Amino acid sequence: MVKKVTSSTILECVRCGTRFGEQDVRELCYFPSTQVCLHCYELGQSSSYALWCFGKSNVLGPAGSISEYGFNLDAKACRDECPDRKICALFVSGVLGGAMGNRKVVCPFRQDQSMTAKAWMMCATKAVMIEELVRWVGRQGGDPGRILRIMRSGKRYDVRWLVDEQIGFLKITYQGGGVAAKHLST
Numbered sequence: 001m002v003k004k005v006t007s008s009t010i011l012e013c014v015r016c017g018t019r020f021g022e023q024d025v026r027e028l029c030y031f032p033s034t035q036v037c038l039h040c041y042e043l044g045q046s047s048s049y050a051l052w053c054f055g056k057s058n059v060l061g062p063a064g065s066i067s068e069y070g071f072n073l074d075a076k077a078c079r080d081e082c083p084d085r086k087i088c089a090l091f092v093s094g095v096l097g098g099a100m101g102n103r104k105v106v107c108p109f110r111q112d113q114s115m116t117a118k119a120w121m122m123c124a125t126k127a128v129m130i131e132e133l134v135r136w137v138g139r140q141g142g143d144p145g146r147i148l149r150i151m152r153s154g155k156r157y158d159v160r161w162l163v164d165e166q167i168g169f170l171k172i173t174y175q176g177g178g179v180a181a182k183h184l185s186t
């Protein structure tokens, strides 16, 4: 239920502190029910799953199990409890936001917790600074060159993805394939 907005109500985003007017509420740039602005929700949607599940679909591993938890109408938290649940559903369905709207991602690597799988998931859910990725792999004792080759290859097993590299950032866009894709397409 949306709180009544009066001219004396202070409309301020609790995340970034930006102030908004009633016009912004009408244009869905600010949501009085949660006191969060559209920009912050968009940032949330493009952030990693670990940071905020907002606006994201579940990610399925190759075996069809959920490897990253996003919006799920069957989950009590998503259905009844989360303060963002109504707005999250709009982002997931692509009515608001867009970048991640209803995007299916199937990780090609079977061990969800392996370094390669984590690196792949990072690049598939947001643009990752290559320098940071290299540092991160190095800290885990991995071979950054090998991981980068895999990320840039665009194909592993039967999973295909697009590679987008710009100004030192790498982004993967899942294209298709993977065992779970068969479940999704039915």
Ligand SMILES: [Zn+2]
Residues within 6 Å of the ligand: 013, 014, 015, 016, 017, 018, 036, 037, 038, 039, 040, 041
């Ligand atoms: Zn904000």
